[in-house]
Amino acid sequence: MGGAVDLHSHTTASDGTLTPRELVRLAARHGVRVLAVTDHDSTDGLPEAMDEARLHPPLTIVPGLEINCDVPGAEVHLLGYGVDWEAEWFQGFLREQRAERRARVTRIAERLGELGMPIDPDEVLALVKEGSAGRPHVAQVMVKRGYVKSVREAFDKYLHANGPASVPRRRLTPAEAVAIIRRARGVPVLAHPGLAGRDALIPELVEAGLMGIETYYPEHSAQQTVAYLEMCARLGLVATGGSDFHGPQIGRAQHPGFQAVPPSAWAELQSRLER
Numbered sequence: 001m002g003g004a005v006d007l008h009s010h011t012t013a014s015d016g017t018l019t020p021r022e023l024v025r026l027a028a029r030h031g032v033r034v035l036a037v038t039d040h041d042s043t044d045g046l047p048e049a050m051d052e053a054r055l056h057p058p059l060t061i062v063p064g065l066e067i068n069c070d071v072p073g074a075e076v077h078l079l080g081y082g083v084d085w086e087a088e089w090f091q092g093f094l095r096e097q098r099a100e101r102r103a104r105v106t107r108i109a110e111r112l113g114e115l116g117m118p119i120d121p122d123e124v125l126a127l128v129k130e131g132s133a134g135r136p137h138v139a140q141v142m143v144k145r146g147y148v149k150s151v152r153e154a155f156d157k158y159l160h161a162n163g164p165a166s167v168p169r170r171r172l173t174p175a176e177a178v179a180i181i182r183r184a185r186g187v188p189v190l191a192h193p194g195l196a197g198r199d200a201l202i203p204e205l206v207e208a209g210l211m212g213i214e215t216y217y218p219e220h221s222a223q224q225t226v227a228y229l230e231m232c233a234r235l236g237l238v239a240t241g242g243s244d245f246h247g248p249q250i251g252r253a254q255h256p257g258f259q260a261v262p263p264s265a266w267a268e269l270q271s272r273l274e275r
Contacts, residue, residue: 003260007036008242013045014132017247022051024129025257037063041097042132045084067177078177082273083186175208216241218252
């Protein structure tokens with residue numbers, strides 16, 4: 001089942017495999033009418049996506065991004081919607097985030113070398129050029145070198161948060177990410193909480209200004225979806241959702257709109273944005 005609302009997608013501006021224009025065209029073909037472009041630590045894909053969307057009415061692009069945070073033993077991701085993404089201070093923050101991502105690629109490459117799987121950091125960075133580098137790019141090189149058979153295997157065996165090849169990045173707490181999104185006049189939403197297993201942090205994040213939880217998600221179970229819906233109702237949060245589409249061969253979502261998301265999710269998010 002798919003849907004006309006998809007509030008989580010990625011392009012080549014971070015670790016997606018499609019350009020912003022290709023993403024928008026594919027979304028339009030699958031009947032998506034509201035698409036949030038939420039690249040990791042980057043808004044560089046937004047101008048092109050918005051320009052392409054004008055050719056596919058009534059498709060609307062929601063400007064957004066995804067910020068990765070480290071907590072002990074896991075990663076917590078924050079989605080930011082409707083941010084003042086052109087503000088110079090905000091772009092400065094994103095540039096710092098991307099620089100740390102590139103430095104982390106080098107540290108991961110060193111760790112992989114110690115594990116007997118040498119890779120060249122420049123080969124990884126060549127995949128992203130000036131975009132937002134990340135572990136999926138490292139995984140692609142690992143597949144190319146024959147160390148693993150798939151990106152999923154690379155993560156499952158080596159690159160997950162506690163994996164032997166994963167290294168910490170400069171610490172940015174989830175509460176700090178919430179504050180940055182709020183400063184940028186955006187709506188902060190906790191991304192795919194079922195993957196992180198850190199629900200105990202949610203009350204603290206609500207105090208910091210969290211406004212929503214990504215409830216409808218391809219890797220959430222039916223029980224998790226119900227639990228997060230109830231949590232949103234109890235805490236006065238928006239229950240959002242999206243495919244987290246990275247590309248046809250990456251992850252569970254095979255296209256934008258793959259995850260069914262009720263139109264009410266977009267309506268509630270809009271009301272928060274308008275405030």
